[in-house]
Amino acid sequence: MSEVRCWARSTRRSSAYLYHGARRGRKRSASIGRIALICWFMLISALLSAASAASAAASPGGRILFASTRTSNSNSDIFSTDIAGELATNLTNDPAPDTAPAWSPDGTQIVFASRREQNWDLYIMRSDGSHMRRLTDDPGYDSDPAWSPDGTRIAFTSSRNGNLDLYILTLVDGLIEQVTDNLAADYGADWSPDGSLLAFTSWRDEQQEVYILDLSTEYQTLPPATNISNDPAPDYDPAWSPDGRQLAFASDRDAAYGLLVANLASRALIPAGPPGRSVREPAWTPTGGLLAAGVWAGGGRATGRQGVLIMTPGVVGATFLVGSPHRYSHPSWNQYAQAPNVSADRSVVGRLLNLPTPGGQPPEREFGFSPLGDVAAGGRALLATDVLPSFQELRRAVIQRSGHDFLVHLSEATRPVDFNSSSASYTSWHKAGRAFDTLFNYSAGGRQVLYISPELIAGRLFWRLYLRAAQQDGSQGAPLTAPVFQPTSRTLLPPPDGYFVDFTALAAEYGWGRIAAQERDTFNWRSDLLALEYWHFERRDNLSWYAAMALVYDERTLERLFNVEVLLKAGVRSPNPFLGLPWVPAPPTITGPIVRLRGPR
Secondary structure, three states: OHHHHHHHHHOOOOOOOOOOOOOOOOOOOOOOOOHHHOOHHHHHHHHHHHHHHHHHHOOOOOEEEEEEOOOOOOOOEEEEEOOOOOEEEEOOOOOOOEEEEEEOOOOOEEEEEEOOOOOOEEEEEEOOOOOOEEOOOOOOOEEEEEEOOOOOEEEEEEOOOOOOEEEEEEOOOOOEEEOOOOOOOEEEEEEOOOOOEEEEEEOOOOOOEEEEEEOOOOHHHOOOOEEOOOOOOOEEEEEEOOOOOEEEEEEOHHHOOEEEEEEOOOOOEEEEOOOOEOOEEEEEOOOOOEEEEEEOOOOOOOOOOEEEEEEOEOOOOEEEEEEEOOOEEEEEEEOOOOOOOOOHHHEEEOEOOOOOOOOOOOOOOOOOEEEOOOOEEOOEOEEEOOOHHHHHHHHHHHHHHHOOOHHHEEOEOEOOOOOOEOOEOOOOOOOOOOEEEOOOOOEEOOEEOEEEEEEEEOOEEEEEEEEEOOOOOOOOOEEOOOOEEEOOOOEEEOOOOOEEEEHHHHHHHOOOEEOOOOEOOOOEOOOOHHHOOOOEEEOOOOOOHHHHHOOOEOHHHHHHHOOHHHHHHOOOOOOOOOOOOOOOOOOOOOOOOOOEOOOOO
16 A cells, blocks of 8 residues: 555656647656557567466356446346357346446355345346345436455445545445545446455546545555556556456546556556547456456447457457457456357357458448428438438437437438538438438537547547436436536536446437547637547448449439539549549549439428
């Protein structure tokens, strides 16, 4: 503990908070170094090292636990897989969301959070999903359980006293004791191997930091916690190494959005895993590797592959254990856990890595545009007939999960085919009827509902949209722990209290992906609010832009308005393979009317 306190005193706030101008930071400390300076051959070394780590870590056996939306209704359930990751078994298979699983030390039981009774509480079950029972029953939010090393206690996050704090449940008698008491949010505890310390995330310094709480004294006295990350950039999701000498955590430092591993004795920080890929929620393997949930490809689009990764501290490579276009969270490895004896229909393929790529041959699709019905929209209140059903399903899901008809009003839907503007792409997916823009601001009952939070993926700025749930009794959404962004002032603020629904994740479940903020010389989010683009969602379905346009306009119209000569005049780079244009030289001059293909009226 003295090493931790020494580090807290000596660490300077020298890291740049590089949320693209939200704050201008100073140069980072030399002890961390810049990931960008890692030589190109380290990339190959990283991949080989990560694969070697997966093989080495496989020797103890056991099972990997995680939460995922790999279900028929995109609901979050608890899954487990062996170390090969070929098959993942659904252990809960319940209509209510189940998340945040954690192993008992002996691998025979699992504790997790669920909203089965219209409120978030803790549940416990055997490692095969049987003999489930409820552990907590409180109107507040209970989640993020962590089993103590001796198996007698469970630390968890709760809002039962009005805001997020840490509590400890003693299993033998059910006694629950509060261990932090701060007006800011404290959440996501992890036990040190000897059970004397808790690492957790807190907003008590008005920014996300990693703290350590000493439990060796009588914790009813609520001793002060020690800030051990101490950087202007968000640091969160701490995890103790098996030997207790290191602490891994997620960090947004240097716009890397990856993992750091802290040596508590030397105060040195080293990166782990791929930078800029939204890697989060680390957990250690028995042999000193790291598991984490994260995005690997796609820059945040709905088709981007996500999953549970394994990596080695000190290198940038990672290997998928399980992966697909679904959401993953809270990975955990227990070397003693055994394979569950359940029916084969509870298992899914672990890795869906052969995802379709842009420009592939589209399947049979619907042609033309269809009206949006009672949805009011700027531009034309139409969407491509091919994607209208998914928009309607998304709208219904948003109403059900958040209590708000957020999509009944859109800033823009379909754009005229010949529309041209310096602040909009001439080859916009709005023209293909496969994009919509939400309202820029959204309130209900005189209270702000729409909040946005920045995410850095592959070096680009993306946004995550959250809706404050209409019902604030725990039956909708979950507390928000990410920082929120104020577009007009370009500042980051701590998360507001209450329950929120992740609209971005919900949209992705129905095939609608986001785009990055614009950073062009003449159209940049730092100076132009319209370049923020947090409101824009589109559904490409593996079509090139031209193939999507061919579903709604006739060929002569497209040749006349989007030939190479016209595109160059409109500032479009050529050739651009993602446009999928069927010609290289400009075709002969074509005249004629604009012809839209006929679809349902």
